Amino acid sequence: xxxxxxxxxxxxxxxxxxxxxxxxxxxxxxxxxxxxxxxxxxxxxxxxxxxxxxxxxxxxxxxxxxxxxxxxxxxxxxxxxxxxxxxxxxxxxxxxxxxxxxxxxxxxxxxxxxxxxxxxxxxxxxxxxxxxxxxxxxxxxxxxxxxxxxxxxxxxxxxxxxxxxxxxxxxxxxxxxxxxxxxxxxxxxxxxxxxxxxxxxxxxxxxxxxxxxxxxxxxxxxxxxxxxxxxxxxxxxxxxxxxxxxxxxxxxxxxxxxxxxxxxxxxxxxxxxxxxxxxxxxxxxxxxxxxxxxxxxxxxxxxxxxxxxxxxxxxxxxxxxxxxxxxxxxxxxxxxxxxxxxxxxxxxxxxxxxxxxxxxxxxxxxxxxxxxxxxxxxxxxxxxxxxxxxxxxxx
Amino acid sequence: xxxxxxxxxxxxxxxxxxxxxxxxxxxxxxxxxxxxxxxxxxxxxxxxxxxxxxxxxxxxxxxxxxxxxxxxxxxxxxxxxxxxxxxxxxxxxxx
Numbered sequence: 001x002x003x004x005x006x007x008x009x010x011x012x013x014x015x016x017x018x019x020x021x022x023x024x025x026x027x028x029x030x031x032x033x034x035x036x037x038x039x040x041x042x043x044x045x046x047x048x049x050x051x052x053x054x055x056x057x058x059x060x061x062x063x064x065x066x067x068x069x070x071x072x073x074x075x076x077x078x079x080x081x082x083x084x085x086x087x088x089x090x091x092x093x094x095x096x097x098x099x100x101x102x103x104x105x106x107x108x109x110x111x112x113x114x115x116x117x118x119x120x121x122x123x124x125x126x127x128x129x130x131x132x133x134x135x136x137x138x139x140x141x142x143x144x145x146x147x148x149x150x151x152x153x154x155x156x157x158x159x160x161x162x163x164x165x166x167x168x169x170x171x172x173x174x175x176x177x178x179x180x181x182x183x184x185x186x187x188x189x190x191x192x193x194x195x196x197x198x199x200x201x202x203x204x205x206x207x208x209x210x211x212x213x214x215x216x217x218x219x220x221x222x223x224x225x226x227x228x229x230x231x232x233x234x235x236x237x238x239x240x241x242x243x244x245x246x247x248x249x250x251x252x253x254x255x256x257x258x259x260x261x262x263x264x265x266x267x268x269x270x271x272x273x274x275x276x277x278x279x280x281x282x283x284x285x286x287x288x289x290x291x292x293x294x295x296x297x298x299x300x301x302x303x304x305x306x307x308x309x310x311x312x313x314x315x316x317x318x319x320x321x322x323x324x325x326x327x328x329x330x331x332x333x334x335x336x337x338x339x340x341x342x343x344x345x346x347x348x349x350x351x352x353x354x355x356x357x358x359x360x361x362x363x364x365x366x367x368x369x370x371x372x373x374x375x376x377x378x379x380x381x382x383x384x385x386x387x388x389x390x391x392x393x394x395x
Numbered sequence: 396x397x398x399x400x401x402x403x404x405x406x407x408x409x410x411x412x413x414x415x416x417x418x419x420x421x422x423x424x425x426x427x428x429x430x431x432x433x434x435x436x437x438x439x440x441x442x443x444x445x446x447x448x449x450x451x452x453x454x455x456x457x458x459x460x461x462x463x464x465x466x467x468x469x470x471x472x473x474x475x476x477x478x479x480x481x482x483x484x485x486x487x488x489x490x
Contacts (some may be wrong), residue, residue, distance in 0.1 A: 024442055038466060038467045038468070039464065041464040042442060042464070231418075
């Protein structure tokens with residue numbers, strides 16, 4: 001039943017009404033002419049509605065003339081009529097075809113490169129530039145992209161990438177990169193080595209387990225100074241090379257400076273915010289707003305978003321969202337004491353970012369310097385740290 | 396004439412062919428009380444909403460009911476749907 005309906009819809013049919021006194025004769029004539037009628041309903045004595053296929057309709061007209069019935073069309077149904085209706089709207093059809101063509105053509109290019117990085121030291125721009133060099137860039141024909149070759153080229157050129165995978169999904173290229181951990185210089189346990197300082201500082205304690213201590217407590221060492229030498233000199237054995245080991249504790253100084261103006265202007269967000277949009281098509285920008293902003297002073301944050309039709313079908317149009325935050329400026333007047341306090345606080349904040357282990361802070365010294373309304377604070381932390389790294393002895 | 400018919404009947408009985416296929420005897424199928432199918436019909440004699448008369452090779456089938464419509468009309472079969480209440484068979488074939 002459903003297939004018959006579908007067939008009728010595809011081929012097209014008409015719902016007609018027949019008026020006349022010899023309706024039974026009309027039906028029998030149709031049977032003889034091999035015409036398929038369906039849904040015959042009699043409304044009254046001389047009035048009847050039925051469905052008939054398009055091709056049989058011409059025959060029906062002839063039969064109706066013979067049986068002296070009137071025939072009229074009530075409804076036209078099916079795809080052939082639908083097509084006929086749109087035949088006159090040429091521009092509509094042309095645009096439809098153009099849109100489909102555009103979609104088809106656009107889907108042949110890469111419009112977005114998504115980079116997923118595992119690792120801390122690689123940046124997206126870096127990867128993107130090396131992808132561009134090897135022939136994967138936005139706007140490139142998908143057929144020309146040879147994923148295997150690109151992967152091989154990048155792997156050959158760069159040492160800091162352990163693994164790279166490129167997946168083309170629709171117009172989207174998903175690149176996943178795994179960073180190779182930088183190889184630490186492994187000093188073999190059997191190799192002879194020295195211990196060398198890696199920071200500037202004052203030695204507090206030095207304790208050589210094997211090897212010869214080259215510095216005394218109280219000595220100020222620079223970066224690279226030899227602390228424990230990897231050889232021992234005996235009276236009878238002569239110079240003997242060993243793997244140096246020992247504890248070295250040193251006072252390391254960290255200094256930071258911060259300045260505070262006695263009169264400072266500060267900025268604060270008022271919380272007022274407005275959003276504006278713009279379109280970006282291949283570096284051609286279309287602003288969707290008229291005025292720049294209602295605010296006198298404001299910060300603008302731009303965020304771009306690529307438009308996509310389906311989950312992976314990006315089109316080369318970017319939507320730029322501008323967030324304007326209103327800003328209020330106000331002046332702060334410090335007294336000398338407050339300024340000192342503030343400057344010290346800022347310097348300490350900077351230092352705290354540097355120093356990981358705060359338990360070992362030995363001494364804090366602060367120096368102030370006042371010069372034409374500017375207070376400068378110099379904060380120095382003395383930290384006890386173990387310094388010294390192994391360095392292989394090269395003969 | 397009768398002899399030929401008899402022998403034909405015999406052959407059909409032996410081969411177990413369905414009669415409506417080999418001859419033009421109508422086959423009437425009723426599904427529920429609202430659908431009736433007549434195969435091998437010859438023509439529609441009368442069609443009203445409450446009464447349908449259909450001619451077959453051996454007689455007339457008269458169907459009474461309400462809101463009846465001819466759902467499908469083909470060369471060989473006709474499907475009637477509606478509330479069917481009575482069916483009469485009128486044998487016009489002379490013995």
